[in-house]
Amino acid sequence: MSSMTVDTTLATPVRPPARRPTVASIVPGLALAVAVAAVGELLGSFVPVVGAPVFAILGGITVALVRGRRPALVPGIRFASSRVLQASVVVLGTTLSLRQVVHTGVTSLPVMLGSLAVALGGAVVVGKALGVDRDTRTLVGVGTGICGVSAIAATDSVIEASEADVAYAVATIFTFNVAAVLTFPTIGHLLHLTPHGFGLWAGTAINDVSSVVAAATIFGHGAAGTAVVVKLTRTLMIIPITLVLGWYRSRRPRSTVPSDPSGATGAVLEPAGVPVVGTASGAVPVAVPIETVAEAPSRTARRLVPLFIVWFVVAVVVNTVGLVPVSLHVLASTAAQWMITIALAAIGCSTHIGEIRRAGFRPLGLGAVLWVAVGLTSIGIQAATVGLH
Numbered sequence: 001m002s003s004m005t006v007d008t009t010l011a012t013p014v015r016p017p018a019r020r021p022t023v024a025s026i027v028p029g030l031a032l033a034v035a036v037a038a039v040g041e042l043l044g045s046f047v048p049v050v051g052a053p054v055f056a057i058l059g060g061i062t063v064a065l066v067r068g069r070r071p072a073l074v075p076g077i078r079f080a081s082s083r084v085l086q087a088s089v090v091v092l093g094t095t096l097s098l099r100q101v102v103h104t105g106v107t108s109l110p111v112m113l114g115s116l117a118v119a120l121g122g123a124v125v126v127g128k129a130l131g132v133d134r135d136t137r138t139l140v141g142v143g144t145g146i147c148g149v150s151a152i153a154a155t156d157s158v159i160e161a162s163e164a165d166v167a168y169a170v171a172t173i174f175t176f177n178v179a180a181v182l183t184f185p186t187i188g189h190l191l192h193l194t195p196h197g198f199g200l201w202a203g204t205a206i207n208d209v210s211s212v213v214a215a216a217t218i219f220g221h222g223a224a225g226t227a228v229v230v231k232l233t234r235t236l237m238i239i240p241i242t243l244v245l246g247w248y249r250s251r252r253p254r255s256t257v258p259s260d261p262s263g264a265t266g267a268v269l270e271p272a273g274v275p276v277v278g279t280a281s282g283a284v285p286v287a288v289p290i291e292t293v294a295e296a297p298s299r300t301a302r303r304l305v306p307l308f309i310v311w312f313v314v315a316v317v318v319n320t321v322g323l324v325p326v327s328l329h330v331l332a333s334t335a336a337q338w339m340i341t342i343a344l345a346a347i348g349c350s351t352h353i354g355e356i357r358r359a360g361f362r363p364l365g366l367g368a369v370l371w372v373a374v375g376l377t378s379i380g381i382q383a384a385t386v387g388l389h
């Protein structure tokens with residue numbers, strides 16, 4: 001114990017950067033996602049009212065429940081659920097014009113800002129009423145109001161929440177992402193929404209990009225383009241939100257020991273990969289190597305403005321100036337839908353029921369209230385401003 005340095009003033013150690021996976025490590029998980037997606041496409045052709053994306057995500061969840069967590073599959077599944085999905089958004093950009101993007105983004109602002117205000121305000125009010133930890137309710141609030149797991153990652157980079165808080169928030173957001181994919185298209189048809197109307201609703205009321213694109217794809221042709229533009233416009237709101245949170249947190253004293261938002265009294269949760277030692281006052285994280293000052297701003301910038309958004313804009317500009325033949329638009333849409341199905345299969349395969357269960361009722365209850373509130377607010381403001389049809 002004498003050789004170990006304990007820093008009791010350390011709030012939450014900065015996590016060491018993850019190693020870049022090799023091509024060989026990606027292949028097994030990616031192959032599994034492609035196989036599940038292929039089965040989803042086959043079943044979707046027989047039951048088009050359900051669609052391949054729904055079968056893919058349900059198939060992935062089934063695989064996860066049966067096979068459990070296999071470390072060898074993790075790199076490929078992560079690659080499929082993130083990089084393949086981001087590539088599908090860029091491909092969709094080749095079918096859109098800059099005029100469409102600007103018009104859709106501007107007209108969506110009232111709905112987007114209203115739903116964002118409800119998500120962030122509701123996170124504070126409802127989170128306090130449920131007794132949810134401050135960091136957890138902040139992460140769930142930005143995840144619901146802005147862009148799901150991406151917003152959680154960006155916010156975590158400035159508030160330095162514990163690994164446990166991040167895990168609870170991610171599990172909560174994932175739960176309602178799946179719920180949205182399974183329910184929003186049906187509700188949209190019951191409300192007789194047009195593809196544009198549904199795209200606006202999905203883009204402002206569903207958490208992650210993957211779920212937005214999946215729900216819009218399931219709803220029908222024409223909805224995905226609007227949904228992606230609205231969603232990416234909404235994603236940019238993470239910049240001012242994280243700047244405000246960073247300023248606010250810099251004025252508050254930091255907590256020394258991570259808390260347990262699940263409600264377990266006196267429990268101290270150990271962040272994954274961070275060694276903990278026992279002291280007379282409890283468990284304290286051991287000081288670990290942190291990134292250099294020069295690395296931190298670039299890491300935060302990448303989280304605030306993901307590179308795929310830049311490439312999406314480039315794709316839109318390339319199509320706007322006429323470099324993408326109109327005859328290729330159908331092929332691009334088909335390719336994007338296939339990549340979306342693969343990504344959803346991977347997301348299903350990455351399901352960890354245990355993590356969702358460990359999150360407990362309080363974060364999940366907060367997520368449920370915010371999910372319903374944002375959905376109702378979005379459709380209500382849309383009806384009052386631009387109309388549903």
